Structures are given as structure tokens and as C-alpha cells.
Amino acid sequence: MELELEPLRLPSDNQRPFVIAGPCSAETEEQVMTTAQQLAMKGCHNFRAGVWKPRTKPGGFEGNGEKALPWLQRVKKETGMLVSTEVATPEHVELALKYDIDILWVGARTSANPFAMQALADSLQGVDVPVFVKNPVNPDLELWIGALERINQAGVKRLGAIHRGFSSYDKKIYRNMPMWQIPIELKRRIPSLPIICDPSHIGGRRELIAPLCQQAMDLGFEGLIVESHCSPDEAWSDAKQQVTPDVLDYILSLLVIRDEKTTVEGIQTLRKQIDELDNELMNLLAKRMRVCREIGQYKKEHNMTVLQTNRYNEILEKRGAQGALCGLSAKSVASIFEEIHEESVRQQLEIINQ
Secondary structure, eight states: OOOOOOOOOOOOOTTSOEEEEEOSBOOOHHHHHHHHHHHHHTTOOEEEOBSOOOOSSTTSOOOOGGGGHHHHHHHHHHHOOEEEEEOOSHHHHHHHHHTTOSEEEEOHHHHTOHHHHHHHHHHTTTOOOOEEEEOOSSOOHHHHHHHHHHHHHTTOOSEEEEEOOBOOSSOOSSSSBOOTHHHHHHHHHSTTSOEEEOHHHHHOSGGGHHHHHHHHHHTTOOEEEEEBOSSGGGOSSOGGGOBOHHHHHHHHHHOOOOOTTOOOHHHHHHHHHHHHHHHHHHHHHHHHHHHHHHHHHHHHHTTOOSOOHHHHHHHHHHHHHHHHHTTSOHHHHHHHHHHHHHHHHHHHHHHHTO
């Protein structure tokens, strides 16, 4: 289905991307106000702070709950910034609206649960408030779209998505793998949906925030949601991924914002070359599949199995090595040939089972 959307029209600096900034958690009133005042002095228009913070394991700081909501009201009154927080239950929504929270967002653990998303959607019926939905913890685009659809069907038309990366068991440079192709595909399928990037949760370390912000801008994301704390090293949650308002201001000042709409004759010429090369690739793939079908016929006539493991391994190793010699990623080339091999097997199975 197509989403029925209206422009978010949230305040931003024309010289910078749309930014929501503030601490991971609203720890104390003093910490919230100090951080908010510092951000406001740097030109920030949208403040964030987690009020409910259920942790992966019990025992850690899980937020101040309703007690912290008046602190956000004070931020709004004294700085003029819009305020936002995460909601995970209908009770959270009710309390956030009671205290005039301007923007709500849904976290990754909640968006992964259709039951929880439907409960949130039901609680938002008839409410006109901007809602951002983070991607689920697992890389499932349909689940992400389903979460957005549930909120939209409740009548929320000022809707956006937050890309915060995807959980992985393996140790790696990022806390959550970016897997940029997933939000890119979301944008392709729903072009009118604003998508902002959460470099704090993708990186998990403050030194990764700046390059991730720039990469998000290079890919055409509409904005950023960044964790910023007046004393990051003393933060009660996610200390390693928070930056001071001064550091955030410096990061934002260095961003290069790309103009997606600018059309230059030179790039049009290069795109035409890409189109021609893609056509050649398709013709070569078609020829390769014709040969694969002939091989399938041979295997059928000689009662051979379709899958020949040694040959498959030989293709992956040889093409991966060739890719590296050509300046390509051996892993990416091997992945491409895995897809080609899968289609070859499918076509040979059709021949054998005729």
C-alpha cells in the first residue's frame, strides 16, 4: 500500500540538515537543562531525551519515566526547542501527549513486534503528532514498512523513518551494521517518506559519528538524530556514543550537504554510459543462462545431479580473485556470483524436471 503522508515541517537551520539532538537518557533535571541550553546556543531546534529506557538486561538505569516529562516541558518553555522522546506502550503515548511532547519516536525493539506496533497505532488514533519509526533490530525491510503502515493507518500522516543500523552477533567496527541498501530501498519504494540517520546507535563510539553523518548526507538522508550530553563520560547510559554539544556543533559545521536535484550535463553523460554497460551486462547474463540450460540438458541426459559443489567453489574462488585484481571487493564479487549461480541452478532444475 502507499502511505498517506503530509510534510513534517519541523524547524531546522537552512544551512544544516534537520537535526534532533540530546542525551540518550533524561537523567536529572540539571543534566537535561544544561544540555538543552548548550544545544540551543548552538542553534539546535529539536531536543531529544529518553524517558523510558528498558535495557537489554535488568538492573541498569531504565529511565525516570513520567518524572522526567516536566523537565522536557521546561526545555520547551525556556529554549523554544521542540522536544521528543521514545514511546513503546500506549501508556507512554498517553503520558507524552499529556505533557505536550512535540515529536514521538518508536524504538527498534518495538518496531520489530507487530503486536506492540498495533497497540501503539491504536493509541495514536486521531492524534496529529509527528512520529518517527526506527528500523527493526533485524534487517527486515517488510517489517519496517509494516510498522510504518500501522502508524499511518491510525491517521498519523506526519511520519518519518530513522535508520539506526541492524544488530549482528559478530564483533565488528560498528555497534549496529549500517546495511545502507535497506534504507535506500525503503526510500525507493516510498519516495515521499523522510528518512533520518542515527549515527550514535550505528557507530556505538563517538569517533564514528562524524563519518557516519557525512555518509548519511552523501546518500541523501533528510536529517540526523544524534545523542549529545553535557558530560558524556558521566552518562548513565550509552556513554561511549554521546558527544558534547560543542563537538556536535563542530561535526555539523564540517558536513558537506549534497544537492540531489542538481542536474549537470557531465553526470548525465556518465549515467548514459552506465545504462549502456548495464545493457551489455544483461545480454551477457542472458547468454550465460542459455549455456547453463544446455548444461542442464546434458546433466539430464547423463543422469547427473544439478549441484556440482567442486565446480561452484571453483567459480567463487576464481571470480573473487579476479575481482580483487580488478580493484573490486572479492567478497562483493563472490556475492554477485552466488546470486548468478542460484539462478543457474533454478534454470537447470526446470530443465531436469521437464
